[in-house]
Amino acid sequence: xxxxxxxxxxxxxxxxxxxxxxxxxxxxxxxxxxxxxxxxxxxxxxxxxxxxxxxxxxxxxxxxxxxxxxxxxxxxxxxxxxxxxxxxxxxxxxxxxxxxxxxxxxxxxxxxxxxxxxxxxxxxxxxxxxxxxxxxxxxxxxxxxxxxxxxxxxxxxxxxxxxxxxxxxxxxxxxxxxxxxxxxxxxxxxxxxxxxxxxxxxxxxxxxxxxxxxxxxxxxxxxxxxxxxxxxxxxxxxxxxxxxxxxxxxxxxxxxxxxxxxxxxxxxxxxxxxxxxxxxxxxxxxxxxxxxxxxxxxxxxxxxxxxxxxxxxxxxxxxxxxxxxxxxxxxxxxxxxxxxxxxxxxxxxxxxxxxxxxxxxxxxxxxxxxxxxxxxxxxxxxxxxxxxxxxxxxxxxxxxxxxxxxxxxxxxxxxxxxxxxxxxxxxxxxxxxxxxxxxxxxxxxxxxxxxxxxxxxxxxxxxxxxxxxxxxxxxxxxxxxxxxxxxxxxxxxxxxxxxxxxxxxxxxxxxxxxxxxxxxxxxxxxxxxxxxxxxxxxxxxxxxxxxxxxxxxxxxxxxxxxxxxxxxxxxxxxxxxxxxxxxxxxxxxxxxxxxxxxxxxxxxxxxxxxxxxxxxxxxxxxxxxxxxxxxxxxxxxxxxxxxxxxxxxxxxxxxxxxxxxxxxxxxxxxxxxxxxxxxxxxxxxxxxxxxxxxxxxxxxxxxxxxxxxxxxxxxxxxxxxxxxxxxxxxxxxxxxxxxxxxxxxxxxxxxxxxxxxxxxxxxxxxxxxxxxxxxxxxxxxxxxxxxxxxxxxxxxxxxxxxxxxxxxxxxxxxxxxxxxx
Amino acid sequence: xxxxxxxxxxxxxxxxxxxxxxxxxxxxxxxxxxxxxxxxxxxxxxxxxxxxxxxxxxxxxxxxxxxxxxxxxxxxxxxxxxxxxxxxxxxxxxxxxxxxxxxxxxxxxxxxxxxxxxxxxxxxxxxxxxxxxxxxxxx
Numbered sequence: 001x002x003x004x005x006x007x008x009x010x011x012x013x014x015x016x017x018x019x020x021x022x023x024x025x026x027x028x029x030x031x032x033x034x035x036x037x038x039x040x041x042x043x044x045x046x047x048x049x050x051x052x053x054x055x056x057x058x059x060x061x062x063x064x065x066x067x068x069x070x071x072x073x074x075x076x077x078x079x080x081x082x083x084x085x086x087x088x089x090x091x092x093x094x095x096x097x098x099x100x101x102x103x104x105x106x107x108x109x110x111x112x113x114x115x116x117x118x119x120x121x122x123x124x125x126x127x128x129x130x131x132x133x134x135x136x137x138x139x140x141x142x143x144x145x146x147x148x149x150x151x152x153x154x155x156x157x158x159x160x161x162x163x164x165x166x167x168x169x170x171x172x173x174x175x176x177x178x179x180x181x182x183x184x185x186x187x188x189x190x191x192x193x194x195x196x197x198x199x200x201x202x203x204x205x206x207x208x209x210x211x212x213x214x215x216x217x218x219x220x221x222x223x224x225x226x227x228x229x230x231x232x233x234x235x236x237x238x239x240x241x242x243x244x245x246x247x248x249x250x251x252x253x254x255x256x257x258x259x260x261x262x263x264x265x266x267x268x269x270x271x272x273x274x275x276x277x278x279x280x281x282x283x284x285x286x287x288x289x290x291x292x293x294x295x296x297x298x299x300x301x302x303x304x305x306x307x308x309x310x311x312x313x314x315x316x317x318x319x320x321x322x323x324x325x326x327x328x329x330x331x332x333x334x335x336x337x338x339x340x341x342x343x344x345x346x347x348x349x350x351x352x353x354x355x356x357x358x359x360x361x362x363x364x365x366x367x368x369x370x371x372x373x374x375x376x377x378x379x380x381x382x383x384x385x386x387x388x389x390x391x392x393x394x395x396x397x398x399x400x401x402x403x404x405x406x407x408x409x410x411x412x413x414x415x416x417x418x419x420x421x422x423x424x425x426x427x428x429x430x431x432x433x434x435x436x437x438x439x440x441x442x443x444x445x446x447x448x449x450x451x452x453x454x455x456x457x458x459x460x461x462x463x464x465x466x467x468x469x470x471x472x473x474x475x476x477x478x479x480x481x482x483x484x485x486x487x488x489x490x491x492x493x494x495x496x497x498x499x500x501x502x503x504x505x506x507x508x509x510x511x512x513x514x515x516x517x518x519x520x521x522x523x524x525x526x527x528x529x530x531x532x533x534x535x536x537x538x539x540x541x542x543x544x545x546x547x548x549x550x551x552x553x554x555x556x557x558x559x560x561x562x563x564x565x566x567x568x569x570x571x572x573x574x575x576x577x578x579x580x581x582x583x584x585x586x587x588x589x590x591x592x593x594x595x596x597x598x599x600x601x602x603x604x605x606x607x608x609x610x611x612x613x614x615x616x617x618x619x620x621x622x623x624x625x626x627x628x629x630x631x632x633x634x635x636x637x638x639x640x641x642x643x644x645x646x647x648x649x650x651x652x653x654x655x656x657x658x659x660x661x662x663x664x665x666x667x668x669x670x671x672x673x674x675x676x677x678x679x680x681x682x683x684x685x686x687x688x689x690x691x692x693x694x695x696x697x698x699x700x701x702x703x704x705x706x707x708x709x710x711x712x713x714x715x716x717x718x719x720x721x722x723x724x725x726x727x728x729x730x731x732x733x734x735x736x737x738x739x740x741x742x743x744x745x746x747x748x749x750x751x752x753x754x755x756x757x758x759x760x761x762x763x764x765x766x767x768x769x770x771x772x773x774x775x776x777x778x779x780x781x782x783x784x785x786x787x788x789x790x791x792x793x794x795x796x797x798x799x800x801x802x803x804x805x806x807x808x809x810x811x812x813x814x815x816x817x818x819x820x821x
Numbered sequence: 822x823x824x825x826x827x828x829x830x831x832x833x834x835x836x837x838x839x840x841x842x843x844x845x846x847x848x849x850x851x852x853x854x855x856x857x858x859x860x861x862x863x864x865x866x867x868x869x870x871x872x873x874x875x876x877x878x879x880x881x882x883x884x885x886x887x888x889x890x891x892x893x894x895x896x897x898x899x900x901x902x903x904x905x906x907x908x909x910x911x912x913x914x915x916x917x918x919x920x921x922x923x924x925x926x927x928x929x930x931x932x933x934x935x936x937x938x939x940x941x942x943x944x945x946x947x948x949x950x951x952x953x954x955x956x957x958x959x960x
Contacts, residue, residue: 162915234912234939241942339828359839363846370850371857382854383874385926385940392846524910526886606915624913626886670886672912 001055002067005146008052009139012099015044016133020126027122027195035122039110042125045132046103053100056087056145066152069093069145075158077559077588081169086159088172091293091308092145097173098289099135102128102180105209109184113205120202123191124184131183134315142308161587161606164558167227171220175247178217179285182250184209185257186282186319189275193326196333198271200716203261208697210261210278214254215693217285221247222686233607233622235522235674237682240389242297245368246288249361253281256357259350266412266720267347268337272327273354275334279323284361286316297371342414349407356399363392394448398455401510404503405459408466411731412724413745416738423465423736430461449518456507463500469734470497476733490695498696502689509685515678516618528668529566536675538577538619543567545625545666546583547659549652560585562601562655564625564662566669568610582610582621582671595640597651601627618679624670631665632658721753855926860895861903867929872937875927880904881919898922909936916943 019041026034056069060083065071073093074086087093106128113121139145185206192202224244225237238244257277264274290312291297327334340347366373367384375381409423434457438450467486470493474485490497521536532541547564550557565583569576587603594602610621639654728746731737737745857874858866867873875895883894883904891913894904907927917923926940 233915236912236939339824343831355835355839359842362843366846366850370854374851374854378851380856382851382856384850384854385937388850388853391849524912604916604918670913 001059001064002146002148005052005055006144008048008055009136009144009146012045012048012052012136013133013140015041015048016129016136019045019129020133023122023126023129027119027126027191030119032118035118035125038122038125038129039114041129042103042106042110042132045129045136046100046107049096049100049103049136052096052146053087056093056096057084060084060087063156065154065156066148066150067145068147068149071149071153071156073157073159075156075559078156078159079164079557079559081166082159082164082558085163085168085172088176089159089163089168090145092139092143092147094172094176095135095139095143095308096145098176098180099132099139101173101176102135102183103132105177105180105184106132106187109188109206109209117188117191117197117202117205119195120188120191120197123194124187127187127190128183131187134311138308138311142311155590157590158559158588158603161558161560161585161604162232164606165227165231167223167231171223171227174216174223175220178213178215178220178247179250179289181209181213181216182254182285183282185213185278189278189282190322190326193275193330196330198275198330198333200265200268200720203264203274204716206278207258207261210254210257210281211693211697213281214251214258215690215697217247217251217254218693219686219690221251222683226683229620229679230609230611231607233609233624233672235609235620235622235672235676237679240367240386242368243288243292245364246284246291249365249368250281250284250288252357252361252364253277253284256354256361257281259357260354263347263350266724269340269347270351271334271336272331276323276327277354279319279327283316283319283323286312286319290316297368344410344415344417344420346407346410346412346415349403349410353400353403353407356396356403360393360396360400363396364389394452397510398448398451401452401455401459401507404506405455405462408500408503409462409736411736411741412727414741415736416741419736419738419741424462426465427458427461430464431455431458433457446518449514452510452514456511459503459507463504466500466734467497470730473730473733494698495696498692498694498698501692501695503692505685505688505690505692507685508681508688512678512681512683512685516676516682519677521675523671523673525671525673526668527671529666533671533673535619535673537572538675539571540580540621540671540673541569541571542669542671543569543579545663545669546581547625547662549656549659550585558585560587560606561652562586562659563608564623564627564659565608565610566623566625566671568621568673570612570619578612578619580610580612580619580621582623583608584623584625586627592645595636596643596645596647597639597654598636600648600651600655613680615678615680617675617677620674620676622672624672625662626667626669627658627662629667632661635661718753718756721749721756725749725753857924859903860897860905861900863905863927863934864903867934869929872926872928874924875905875907875934876922876924877905878922879917879919884919893919895923895925906933907936908933909941911936911939911941913941914943917941918943 019038022034022041023038026032026036026038056067058064059067059070060074061080063070063074063076063083069087069090069092073089074083078086088097106125110121110125110128188202188206188209192198221244224247228239229235229237254277257274260270260273260277263270290309293308293312340351342348367389371381371383405427406424409427410420431454434454435450438444438453443450467489470489471482471486474480474489475482478485478488480488523533523535525533527533527542529542529544532539534540544567545565546567547562550560550563563583563585565581568580568582570578570580585606585608586601587606588601589599589603591599591602605624607622607624610623612619635654635658639651643650643654725746728737728742728749732739732742855872855874857876860875860877863873863875876898877895878898878901880894880896880901883892883906885892891909892906893909894906896902896904905927907925909925921943924942926937927934928937
């Protein structure tokens with residue numbers, strides 16, 4: 001079996017080399033069969049790595065300790081689910097997971113683009129296979145997951161108890177999906193630069209993958225945060241740790257990219273920026289992967305004994321050099337086709353949002369790498385702590401939330417100060433109302449948190465207003481009932497309203513972060529049974545200790561031997577609130593020096609946190625019981641002397657006795673108790689972001705039916721122009737634009753659209769390309785005396801009555817008709 | 822002002838703002854940073870009122886709870902000498918144990934050192950992979 005896995009890896013390496021060669025040749029020569037062979041190499045790589053994953057998982061499930069990976073990270077006492085997850089707990093296995101996910105996502109993107117962007121996609125194929133080859137090469141030469149030992153050990157070491165938490169099953173695959181998906185926009189950006197095809201098309205193709213990368217990465221980060229909060233005994237969810245920061249960096253630049261690509265789609269602006277951001281995102285994702293594996297920075301998340309730092313450094317250097325060379329050498333074709341019309345326009349807000357996001361990424365990058373930077377400059381490694389990060393990230397986060405409220409209500413191209421002010425009245429009122437309510441409620445300390453609450457209210461007010469105005473306009477056109485109109489509005493404009501829902505989720509999340517970090521009450525103390533303490537408004541009473549051997553048929557069983565904890569009764573103003581049961585799990589270790597009984601509980605103890613979660617506050621508790629009292633130590637010593645290693649059952653009997661002794665004379669235990677307001681809002685906000693992201697990802701109704709490969713950039717330009725016109729109508733209808741501005745911009749846009757139409761179809765039979773026709777208008781326009789100009793009026797009569805911000809293949813059916821006629 | 826000129830002005834303003842912010846950032850990072858020191862370096866260099874990042878191993882038998890305060894000593898990793906007494910409050914990570922390598926931010930107070938709240942992290946060389954028995958004997 002191990003041989004099969006090894007052969008898979010070697011074959012995968014050969015497939016990568018072959019695929020890179022044929023893809024590059026296919027792209028350069030323009031011969032489609034070579035590009036096809038390159039794409040098939042990616043499918044083959046996915047197949048081989050899937051086989052490798054299956055081989056290794058079978059070994060984990062079957063406790064095949066001949067595999068080093070299995071013997072080092074799994075054991076018979078490790079429950080089945082955690083044996084499956086143990087694959088990615090080791091350096092080798094996680095590299096395999098990375099490469100496998102990369103091959104799967106690459107296959108998906110190349111399958112979906114098989115009829116489009118042939119040249120760009122061929123180069124992208126070569127680059128993706130380059131990443132695949134790099135990771136497979138690492139496994140073949142540095143960290144092979146299929147190495148075996150002989151003689152076969154009777155038992156494995158077991159999965160690190162800290163990792164025995166259900167999130168372990170999904171957090172790494174999701175985070176790695178995010179990381180690997182980040183390489184796809186990078187590959188296509190590089191492909192577009194190499195092929196000198198930097199128009200909107202590659203962006204239109206890659207948008208969903210950039211969004212998916214962003215979504216997976218964000219969810220991975222959030223799952224890690226919730227894991228940290230509900231499993232680790234420190235009661236926090238974010239610690240500005242190097243590895244945490246490393247995962248946040250590509251997410252920030254990815255967020256910037258998702259916004260700036262809209263400006264290029266619409267306005268042909270910011271092309272340099274739009275190729276640089278995916279390049280940076282991809283490189284940062286690789287850097288994140290590198291940091292976990294090199295031990296270069298101190299982090300609690302780093303792999304021990306990491307050996308693959310140097311190859312990663314070389315890869316990052318090559319990517320950086322390649323990116324810079326490509327952007328500089330292609331700067332002529334990256335020139336903008338438009339310029340910023342006004343600082344008071346949605347483009348300008350997006351640009352500002354991009355600068356803040358990139359600034360935020362720079363701050364975090366600097367702080368993360370500061371130990372190395374200061375060592376290089378001063379010879380003395382020094383690190384900046386969380387207060388330093390907070391000082392810069394908090395104001396930037398405030399600005400971001402504020403901008404997320406301004407962006408949606410401001411018109412593209414040019415807005416008048418009066419119009420903007422009118423649009424912002426309601427959001428500003430919402431923010432002020434929040435401020436008044438907070439002050440009335442006596443919350444006046446912590447100005448930064450209060451500022452965040454107001455900014456969030458502002459952003460929420462802005463989205464609410466957008467939804468209300470959109471519904472209103474749609475009702476005017478269709479006469480539907482408000483809920484129907486709202487749903488139809490969202491359904492028809494998934495990308496736009498998905499984005500707004502993400503804004504809502506982020507605002508909710510930031511409220512949770514601000515509240516829980518500013519108004520937290522923490523108490524760390526030693527309590528004996530019967531004693532009480534106050535934490536914030538709550539009184540916690542240590543009712544009684546608990547101690548028992550862990551039952552093996554418990555569904556939440558993680559493989560521990562002994563569980564020692566406490567029952568805490570929580571009251572508020574004398575009224576019962578909840579009962580918490582924090583405990584600590586003690587695991588078996590393989591250290592014989594601890595003795596035949598001592599080793600049964602000698603492994604690393606892991607906190608099992610007692611939480612009472614609610615919408616308004618989380619009451620959190622962790623315990624560190626004292627098992628080192630002279631009496632308990634004596635029991636273990638006697639047991640070590642009298643019981644042989646061959647009788648773990650008798651050893652457990654002694655542990656059971658120890659548990660009873662602990663209950664009879666419980667020593668004081670260390671407690672950490674917290675009351676954190678609005679923690680739940682962080683997870684809820686995350687769920688809302690996830691829902692909004694999925695909505696923006698999902699194809700529109702009928703899009704699949706209409707999906708036709710039309711790689712013609714003029715058509716793209718035409719549809720973008722139509723979309724701009726429809727947006728303009730909406731902006732007028734919802735009061736974002738003044739009549740004069742509307743008319744001026746409308747005239748320009750129409751002239752531009754005519755220009756494109758003339759280039760596109762010199763024959764005057766363009767009636768069906770009229771984007772306005774949609775469902776109800778059956779009136780033929782071809783006979784109009786004023787020719788094409790007559791095509792353009794009546795845009796607002798479009799099917800949904802408001803702008804349809806879909807992918808171009810999802811635009812109005814009329815476009816389809818044009819193609820078929 | 823013509824549009825091209827206007828754009829240049831905007832660019833210059835934006836760039837200067839960025840440079841200013843970046844310099845502030847860099848300046849404060851050098852100011853706010855705590856140098857990473859070993860216990861022996863700390864004994865020589867520490868001044869009251871400054872914080873240092875102390876890296877070393879927890880001395881065997883030195884861990885003692887006193888109410889909410891955790892007392893322990895940190896010694897040089899290589900030699901095991903120059904033990905520095907630390908009084909610490911706040912989060913103690915699960916892997917914290919005598920003999921483990923830790924990083925904690927401390928400030929000199931009298932003869933001893935006070936650990937900054939919640940700054941303790943364990944630097945376990947075997948986080949995801951249990952060390953081979955030879956290493957574990959020392960751990």
